[in-house]
Amino acid sequence: MAKQKVLVAGASGYLGRHVVREFATRGYSVRALVRSREKLTEEGPNFEPAVAEVIEEIVIGDATDTPSLKDTCKEVDIVFSCMGLTKPQHDITSEQIDYLGNKALLKDALANGVRKFIYISVFNSDKMMDSEMVKSHELFVQELLASGMPYTVIRPTAYFNDMGMFFSFARKGHVFLFGDGSNRFNPIHGADLSKICVDVAEVEGNSEIAVGGPDIYTYDETNLMAFEALGMEPKITHLPLWIGDIVLFAIGLINKPLKSIISFALSVSRIDNVAPATGTRHLKEFFRELATKGG
Numbered sequence: 001m002a003k004q005k006v007l008v009a010g011a012s013g014y015l016g017r018h019v020v021r022e023f024a025t026r027g028y029s030v031r032a033l034v035r036s037r038e039k040l041t042e043e044g045p046n047f048e049p050a051v052a053e054v055i056e057e058i059v060i061g062d063a064t065d066t067p068s069l070k071d072t073c074k075e076v077d078i079v080f081s082c083m084g085l086t087k088p089q090h091d092i093t094s095e096q097i098d099y100l101g102n103k104a105l106l107k108d109a110l111a112n113g114v115r116k117f118i119y120i121s122v123f124n125s126d127k128m129m130d131s132e133m134v135k136s137h138e139l140f141v142q143e144l145l146a147s148g149m150p151y152t153v154i155r156p157t158a159y160f161n162d163m164g165m166f167f168s169f170a171r172k173g174h175v176f177l178f179g180d181g182s183n184r185f186n187p188i189h190g191a192d193l194s195k196i197c198v199d200v201a202e203v204e205g206n207s208e209i210a211v212g213g214p215d216i217y218t219y220d221e222t223n224l225m226a227f228e229a230l231g232m233e234p235k236i237t238h239l240p241l242w243i244g245d246i247v248l249f250a251i252g253l254i255n256k257p258l259k260s261i262i263s264f265a266l267s268v269s270r271i272d273n274v275a276p277a278t279g280t281r282h283l284k285e286f287f288r289e290l291a292t293k294g295g
C-alpha cells in the first residue's frame, strides 16, 4: 500500500518539528509547509529536532500571502496545522495567521479532497476569549467544524518551549511574573504531544482533545525549578495583573502584534490550566538539559 501523505503546516516551529519527526517515524510521507528551510536543518534552542532528512517534500508558503498556499494540499491525505503566531511579526496579527491563513489552507484541503484536518488550538480557550490569539484560533475552529471536513482539534496547555522562555529570564537573574504565581498548569514536551497528534491521524471520526503534561506546577514552582537547575539564587517579582492590563493597553496603541502575544500571556496568568495528563518527559529534566547546554 502507498504511504499516506501528510502536510505539516508550521513544520519549522517547536511542535511542528516534533510532529514531522513522529509522522516520518510512523511511515508517513511528510510534506512540510514552511516560510523558509533554515530551521529544518539543525536542532533548535529548545531541542527541537533537525528534520530536513526525514521530510520528503518542502513547499514554501506564507499564511499572510494566501495565494502561496494554493495546491499545497494536492495529493495529500492528512493536513496537520500548528501554523500560528507565537512571536511578534512586523505588522502581522494573529487573525491573519491563525484564522485567515489556516482558513485558506482549509479551502485548499477541501478543494484537493484531503480526508482529515488536524488543528492545534489552545486549552481553556472559552475562558480566554479576550485574547486576540485565542479568538483567532477559535474563529478557525468554527470554520473547520462547519466545513464538513473530518477533523480533530487538539487543545494543549503550555509547551516546554514556553518554559524555555522562563528559563532564559532566570538565567538573566530575575523573573517578572504577572499575577501572584499561584496558578497551576501542566506543560507538555513537544515529543510527548507529537505522539497524540499522530495517534489521532489514525482514528476515524471527529474529535476535540485536551492535552497536558505529566506534572502539575504553579508558575512560582516552575521558575524556582529553573533557578535551581541553574544553581542560582531565585529572584522573582510578582506584578499585579492590573499593571499588565495598563501595559497591554499602552502597547496596543503602538504595536498590535506584540499586544496579541502579551494579551495571551496575561489571559493564561489569570487561570489554572490543568488538562488531562499524558507523556513521560519532565520539566525538571528539560531545565537540567538547558542548564547543561548553556542555552
Ligand SMILES: NC(=O)c1ccc[n+]([C@@H]2O[C@H](COP(=O)([O-])OP(=O)(O)OC[C@H]3O[C@@H](n4cnc5c(N)ncnc54)[C@H](OP(=O)(O)O)[C@@H]3O)[C@@H](O)[C@H]2O)c1
Residues within 6 Å of the ligand: 009, 010, 011, 012, 013, 014, 015, 016, 034, 035, 036, 039, 061, 062, 063, 064, 082, 083, 084, 085, 086, 087, 097, 098, 101, 120, 121, 122, 123, 156, 157, 158, 159, 160, 161, 162
Ligand atoms: N507554545 C505553547 O505553549 C502553545 C500552547 C498551546 C497552543 N499553542 C499553539 O500551537 C501552535 C504552535 O506553537 P509553537 O510553540 O510550536 O509555535 P512556533 O514554534 O512559533 O511555531 C509556529 C509555526 O508557525 C509558522 N508560522 C508563523 N507565521 C507564519 C506565516 N506567516 N506563514 C507560514 N507559517 C507561519 C512558524 O514559521 P517560522 O518558523 O517561519 O516562524 C512555525 O513553523 C501555535 O498555533 C500556538 O498558538 C502553543
